[in-house]
Amino acid sequence: MQNAAGAQDPDQTDTGNALAPTAALTSPENPWPLALLSKNLKAYIDRAPAAWVEGQVIELNRRSNASFITLRDVDAEVSLSLTVWSTVMNRLELPLERGARVVALIKPDFYVKTGRLSMQTRDIRPVGLGDLLARIERLRQALAAEGLFAAARKQRLPLLPGRIGLITGRNSDAMKDVMRNAALRWPAVEFEVREVAVQGVNAVSEVTRALASLDAMPEVDVIVIARGGGSLEDLLPFSHEDLIRAVAAAQTPVVSAIGHEADRPLLDEVADLRASTPTDAAKRVVPDVGEELSRIGTARSQLRRIMELMLSRETDRLAHIRTRPVLSAPETMLASRAEDVARLRDRAFSAMRSEVRRDADKISYLRAQVRSLSPQKTLDRGYAVVQLADGSVVRDAAEVETDAQLRIRVAAGELGAVATGHR
CATH class of the missing domain: 2.40.50.140 (Nucleic acid-binding proteins)
Known part of the structure; x- marks a missing residue:
């Protein structure tokens, strides 16, 4: 179908069928003209x-x-x-x-x-360099406000690491400097090396992956990130936020050895230790075997002098103690103590005998009192106890009936009797 101007209507096909309103509704039987697709793409992209x-x-x-x-x-x-x-x-x-x-x-x-x-x-x-420095400074202030650069969160390096993780450029002088100087200081040192890109577009991702790999190894005690300096643009990966946060989250102590004094990358701020150069990093990470042997020798000499002084002092003290009478003639103290023990024992026996005699007299006196108050003593003096047949004691003559059977108890034995009357 043609419009009034004689042109083909873009919304209809040659057969007169209406075109699909959207691209998703097109089909082999009802396709769009290429011009319509281009027109719609143009309109979409222009927006x-x-x-x-x-x-x-x-x-x-x-x-x-x-x-x-x-x-x-x-x-x-x-x-x-x-x-x-x-x-x-x-x-x-x-x-x-x-x-x-x-x-x-x-x-x-x-x-x-x-x-x-x-x-x-x-x-x-x-x-320009000024713009890059301004960006780095803004990021430095933001990360510092989060506490990523705080001294309290930095870890102490081990005195003697069993194995050192080293992240550096491929076959770089920085790697050679670290390994050579560390071996000179401590020949038995061991390294776990990760050679990565230290500048360019892949530097951040490769350094971050190497850091995560070394941090996951329990035998690695410290990680050194080394590069032999460079321009500000070359060192930009070491101020990248992703790398800084990865170092802050690492469980293993990290040493920054970028070797750039003029403009310190942010890695120097977040690392647990900053070394001025890769060579300085080697000196800071491992001790010097010669210095340690010298310190051991000095310590042994000091310990020997202290022990000799202590032994001499204690020997003099023992000699002084041995001159005391208690140690020169110890039997004298034992003899005097034996006399004290004998004297105290005699006093104890004497006191005990006196107490026993006194208590025996008291018992005899109490026994005489008890006996003088006993019913038998009363009977011995001529008194008698009269009882009825049921055993009750007669206290009043009026209580006894005539012809009642009585029991009379005297000092020795009993008598039977019959009541004939009472007065």
């Missing part, structure tokens, strides 16, 4: 806002009207091609060079005729 991105220039192709740049992410293996018109490039104070770190304002653009997607660069600015 995407412009965005500032950061990366490193790895390719730069200058033309008369435009420059074509390949920009790579600073932390990942991701690249993007940009189109920069000459009007934008001319605004730069200095010519853009390969390897420069830049921020760019880009807007995706879709060219309908060829179906080509391009990234149009509306603005581009180089990232």
Whole structure:
């Protein structure tokens, strides 16, 4: 179907069927025209806002009207091609060079005729050293506020590590310096080496993985991250937030040996110990065997002098004690104590005999009193006890009936009687 102007209606096919309203509803029997897809893609992409991105220039192709740049992410293996018109490039104070770190304002653009997607660069600015230092300083302050750099959380290094974990560049001088100087100080030292990228886009991820691997090994007592210095841009991975947090979370003590005095990376702040150079790290991690042997010799000499002094003092004290009478003639003390014991024993026996005699007299007196008060004594004096037949004692003559049987108890024996009357 044609419209009033004679053109084909884009919403209908040649057979007159209505086109699918969305791409998901298309089919082999009812496809979209390619122009419609391109038109919709153009409209969709045009709605995407412009965005500032950061990366490193790895390719730069200058033309008369435009420059074509390949920009790579600073932390990942991701690249993007940009189109920069000459009007934008001319605004730069200095010519853009390969390897420069830049921020760019880009807007995706879709060219309908060829179906080509391009990234149009509306603005581009180089990232200077001042900008990088300002970013690092802001991150330093934020991490310090979290307490990641606090001295209280730093671990002490072992006096003599059984095995040292070493993270360094592949076949680097830093690795050789650490291992050679450590072996000179302590020949029996052992290393667990991880050779990684120490600059560039893969540095952060490789160093972080190596740190996690060494931290998980119980035989590794300390970990050294070493690099032989470099420019500020080369050392940026050692100020990356992911690496700093990984070091802060490590259970094994970490030594930073980046070897850059001018601008200290944040790794120096979070590490448990900062060494100025890889050589200094080797000296700080293991003791010097010569110095330790000298210290042992000095300690043994001091211990020997102290023992000799103590033995001499105790010998003099024993000699002084042996001159005392108690030790020179100990039998004298025993004889005097034997006399004291005999005297005290005689006094005890005498006191005991006197007490026994006194108590015997008291018992005799009490026995006489008891006997004088006994009924038998009364009977012995001529008295008698009169009882009725039932055994009750007669106390009143009126209680006894005439002809009642009586029992009369005298001092020796009993008598029977019959009551004849009473008065």
